[in-house]
Amino acid sequence: MHHFLSISRFSSTHSAHLANITATKEPHTYAQAILDPNWQKAMDEELFALQLNQTWTLTSLRAGQKSIGCKWIYKIKYNSDGSVDRYKARLIAKGYTQIEGVNYFKTFSPTTKLTTLRCLFTIAAARNWFTHQLDVQNTFLHGTLYEIIYMDLPPGHH
Secondary structure, eight states: OTTTOOOTTSOHHHHHHHHHHHHOOOOSSHHHHTTSHHHHHHHHHHHHHHHHTTOOOOOOOOTTOOOBOEEEEEEEEEOTTSOEEEEEEEEEEOGGGOOBTTTBSOOOOOOOOHHHHHHHHHHHHHTTOOOOOOOOTTGGGGSOOOSOOOBOOOTTOO
16 A cells, blocks of 8 residues: 555555554455354354344245355444454355346345535534444344245354
8 A cells, every 4th residue: 555655645644554454454254263262253243143133944945946155245344443343154045047037036235425414414413413433243234035035054064
């Protein structure tokens, strides 16, 4: 990063923050993550949340059915001072392998438009409202899935 950006004009706090977030690496594969106890704990927490929310039922693949793969996504969440807040692992289905009309019939993902956020922050600033950012865990676990989808077990859990 130092080839593209000079930190000489940043405050010491911002410099420390940049140093912290550029020094840590997020794994790209399960094989990399499983070597670190922080990532092991994050994956265990994700699997526990999925089980607690009854996201799936462990079953055998029926004859003639195909399963979709899954993979782990790893992200380090930082505090405002650049220190590590937590290690976050998410197990995702490789939904891009599904075929519309075969594996699913419609999709909907409620998201917020950037224009809506700008309007909200403008009102909050004009009225001197306090704003707070938070990270919602397991956001997408509360939708209803009407199709039967078979997913492979995550790496290391066979």
